[in-house]
Amino acid sequence: MNSLFWFRRDLRLFSNEALIEALNNGAKHAIFFVCEKQWAQHNTAAIQIDLLKRRVSYIREKLAKYGVNLHVIDAPFFADCQTKLLDFCQQHDIKHIIANTEYELNEFNRDKAIQAQCDQQQITFTLYEGDIIAPVGSVRTQNNEMYKVFTPFKRAWLKQYQDTHFSLLQWPISEEPIEIEQCELLSGDESSIKWPVDDDTLSTVVDNFIHDKLASYDDVRDIPSVKGTSGLSPYLALGVVSSKQLMVNIQQHYPDILTTSKSKTFTWVNELIWREFYKHLIAEFPKLSRGANFNEKYDSVSWRDSDAEFKQWCEGRTGYPLVDAAMQQLLQTGWMHNRLRMVVASFLTKHLLIDWRKGEQFFMQHLIDGDLASNNGGWQWAASTGCDAQPYFRVFNPITQSERFDPNGDFIRKYLPELQKVPDKHIHFPHTYLAATGQSEHCYWPAIVDHKAARARALAAFKV
Numbered sequence: 001m002n003s004l005f006w007f008r009r010d011l012r013l014f015s016n017e018a019l020i021e022a023l024n025n026g027a028k029h030a031i032f033f034v035c036e037k038q039w040a041q042h043n044t045a046a047i048q049i050d051l052l053k054r055r056v057s058y059i060r061e062k063l064a065k066y067g068v069n070l071h072v073i074d075a076p077f078f079a080d081c082q083t084k085l086l087d088f089c090q091q092h093d094i095k096h097i098i099a100n101t102e103y104e105l106n107e108f109n110r111d112k113a114i115q116a117q118c119d120q121q122q123i124t125f126t127l128y129e130g131d132i133i134a135p136v137g138s139v140r141t142q143n144n145e146m147y148k149v150f151t152p153f154k155r156a157w158l159k160q161y162q163d164t165h166f167s168l169l170q171w172p173i174s175e176e177p178i179e180i181e182q183c184e185l186l187s188g189d190e191s192s193i194k195w196p197v198d199d200d201t202l203s204t205v206v207d208n209f210i211h212d213k214l215a216s217y218d219d220v221r222d223i224p225s226v227k228g229t230s231g232l233s234p235y236l237a238l239g240v241v242s243s244k245q246l247m248v249n250i251q252q253h254y255p256d257i258l259t260t261s262k263s264k265t266f267t268w269v270n271e272l273i274w275r276e277f278y279k280h281l282i283a284e285f286p287k288l289s290r291g292a293n294f295n296e297k298y299d300s301v302s303w304r305d306s307d308a309e310f311k312q313w314c315e316g317r318t319g320y321p322l323v324d325a326a327m328q329q330l331l332q333t334g335w336m337h338n339r340l341r342m343v344v345a346s347f348l349t350k351h352l353l354i355d356w357r358k359g360e361q362f363f364m365q366h367l368i369d370g371d372l373a374s375n376n377g378g379w380q381w382a383a384s385t386g387c388d389a390q391p392y393f394r395v396f397n398p399i400t401q402s403e404r405f406d407p408n409g410d411f412i413r414k415y416l417p418e419l420q421k422v423p424d425k426h427i428h429f430p431h432t433y434l435a436a437t438g439q440s441e442h443c444y445w446p447a448i449v450d451h452k453a454a455r456a457r458a459l460a461a462f463k464v
């Protein structure tokens with residue numbers, strides 16, 4: 001039976017079990033749809049599309065060496081994939097399509113429609129769950145419900161996997177090169193060029209992180225001026241690497257990692273489980289893909305409608321240096337440190353009382369690692385409308401966050417060179433210093449809100 005592998009956000013070869021299954025079934029063709037209009041509707045950042053196209057080009061060439069032809073086809077919207085996929089199957093006498101599940105609502109509906117068409121045409125459509133370790137629906141409460149808080153989800157996740165020693169399937173085919181044509185659809189704008197896409201470099205990045213940095217991750221992961229996190233999120237978001245593959249690598253160095261959840265080295269695995277948690281949530285609650293509050297209690301919050309203040313936040317002109325430097329990091333690099341994502345998201349939703357959906361959308365439009373599940377989860381967590389054990393009155397103070405996590409102002413100075421000469425003790429809120437030295441008007445933005453007053457306003461608004 002002729003098989004076809006359909007690549008989506010699972011752009012990996014050797015650790016892609018669904019792909020390996022297709023190759024075991026003799027697949028000689030794979031397919032990838034360039035869905036520019038759908039991506040625009042999903043607010044996918046240009047830098048992420050560029051990374052995606054570079055990676056597709058890379059795996060296309062790699063697969064050709066193994067005699068597999070990866071066809072790249074234009075399908076502006078998901079709805080176009082359906083006809084194009086079935087036409088392709090007819091032309092190549094394909095009777096089995098294999099892919100990895102995607103959990104977001106539009107992706108789910110696309111696959112549901114395709115499944116119905118396949119049933120009619122006697123084509124088998126098989127979906128694997130390669131993006132996460134625990135399949136959706138497998139980590140449940142005793143009442144068979146999805147956990148609504150992370151910690152019990154994590155405990156149940158760990159119980160399920162504590163004795164597992166992860167391994168990957170063997171790559172099943174040997175080299176047998178074929179010629180492939182150039183593909184115009186894959187030309188991008190090179191904005192992601194700083195992010196390597198070849199497997200050799202990536203496996204060095206992963207190995208170096210696990211070998212050299214995992215042990216200190218817990219100590220430095222909140223310091224944005226230190227490169228203490230893995231930087232793997234763009235690759236996880238596009239499925240270039242998988243959590244399972246990372247677990248295999250971690251267990252090579254730390255075989256007991258899953259039974260030592262109180263150890264410092266476990267902290268990073270904890271983050272991978274957060275990722276799983278958000279994937280499970282997005283699959284379980286389709287309303288999250290539609291922009292609804294997770295917690296309906298907050299549907300009545302009156303968000304402020306200030307385009308001017310939203311613009312100031314987007315452009316890093318709030319007058320709070322850590323917030324502004326963080327937004328500059330996003331605008332200049334397409335990535336933002338996790339601590340700063342929490343700070344700027346809290347600032348937008350609490351200090352400015354602007355709807356989290358606006359921030360969520362802006363992040364998607366700029367992040368190289370944009371991922372609906374994690375982004376939505378992160379924004380709703382910060383806005384207190386999501387799955388969170390903490391009550392709504394957690395409002396990050398951007399000045400004390402700055403003092404704690406950027407004590408010498410190294411990060412601030414990197415992205416706000418105009419504050420280069422401000423002494424350390426004034427860097428976190430330099431307005432008094434700047435005024436006293438006669439520089440304020442030329443040098444830096446006035447504070448958009450007063451912290452105390454903004455906090456009080458947010459608490460009153462959420463009290464509803």
Ligand code: FAD
Nearest residue numbers: 229230231232233271275338341369370371374375378379
């Ligand atoms: P590391 O610290 O090395 O963590 C390893 C991996 O674990 C990450 O690559 C990521 O896949 C996962 N991870 C880490 N922290 C989280 C978390 N809090 N939630 C879910 N997964 C996590 N992450 C995205 O991948 N895409 C997004 O669009 C996204 N938007 C966010 C928006 C907000 C408001 C917040 C607060 C967080 C968001 N995150 C998002 C989570 C987190 O900020 C990033 O995953 C992390 O900064 C990526 O850097 P890293 O790869 O160096 O992470």
